[in-house]
Amino acid sequence: MNILVTGGAGFIGSQIVDDLLQEGHDVHILDNLSTGHMAYVNPRAVFHHGDLLDSGLAEVFAAARPEVVIHHAAQIDIQTSLANPFLDAKINILGTIALLEQCREHGVRKLIYASSAAVYGTPQYLSVDEAHPVRPLSFYGISKHTPEHYIESFALLSGMDYTILRYANVYGVRQDPKGEGGVVAIFLDKLLEGKQPIIYGDGEQTRDFIYVQDIVRANRAALNKGSRGIYNISCNEQTSVNDLLKEMCSITGSSFNPSYEAARTGDIVHSRLDNRAALNALGWSPMFTLRDGLGATFAYYQTQYD
Structure with a gap:
């Protein structure tokens, strides 16, 4: 089928593109390369350099004729959202609305949307299921949750199908430690450079870490399943930041000295x-x-530092 992946030059999106091509789909990518990299763009995909709010978005849809749109283009950093909430809302909320309008205009069958655990805010109980109250702490959490409502409303108006995937803390190959990388990429960067990793807080805070290839598999499954549903994509496990770094030190042969x-x-x-x-x-x-x-991620990053 024809599939359009927004953010398809990024950490997660590029690996979804690789998987879709491997499965025999025709794939178009839309990415403005603000955080994505041309080096991650599969040459078998059709690449469109542009932004969700560009006037040329309709032309991308006309060229791609997508049956399914997988939406990963986003502002993903919590601290950036707090420092610049207007930018955060512009990209994540208005950008998604612009995308939805084109989905409606071009008869897209289904949208798969990458949401976030940040929508839940402080958990009232663990494990957090999809019925948990949505009370985001950050503007980022708000800007990832708001499009969920727009998606539901557009689907009711147009008949479009959708699946919303709320990701836990994703890590793995191609995550950028220099930009808005997650803690795993940042820690690995420090360890491989022989520098001291920084832990914010006492390190006993816990996260649910999930490897990027499991995220890829969830998107593949959502192509034809999960109609009009919202699903957590996670390992359903808690790991403290201290224990995460200790595990990474064990894998890399580094000392634990944050x-x-x-x-x-x-x-x-x-x-x-x-x-x-x-x-x-x-x-x-x-x-x-x-x-x-973590072992697969370390093996990848090790080649980048050789």
Whole structure:
């Protein structure tokens, strides 16, 4: 089928593109390269350099004629959202509305939307399931949740199908430690350069880490499953930041010697997402353990520093 991937030159999107091409689909990519990289763009895909709010978005849809749109183009950094909420809302909310309008105009069958655990805010209970109250702490959480409502409304008006995937903390190959990278990429960058990793807070805060290839598999499953549903994509496991770094030190042969700094605004203390709904509706469950995922990530980054 014809598939358009927004953010298809980025960390997650580019690996979804690779997988879709491997499965025999025709893939178009829309990316403004603000955080994506041409080096990640599969040459078998058709690349469109542009922005969701560009006047040329309709031309991209006309060229791609997508049956399915997988939407990963976003502003993804919590601290950026707090410093510049207007930019955050412009990209994540208005950009998604512009995309939805084109989906409606061009008769797209289905939209798969990359949402975030940040929509839940401070958990009232663990594991957090999809029925948990939505009370985001950061502007980023708000700007990822708001499009969910627009997607639901557009679907009712146009008949378009959708699946919303709320990701836990994604890590893995191609994540950029120099930009808005997650903690795994940042820690690996420090360890490989022989520098001291920084932990914000006491390091006992926990996260649910999921390897990028499990995210790729969830998007593949959502092509034809999970109709009009919202699903957590996670490992349903808690790992403290201290334990994460200790595991990474073990894999890389480094000593555990972090620098501790004040906790950051907008960060929750504990997180673990219940993934049973995704298992039931998508037939999906994570395949990578944390150690396996970290090992694969380390092997990739090691080649970048050789």
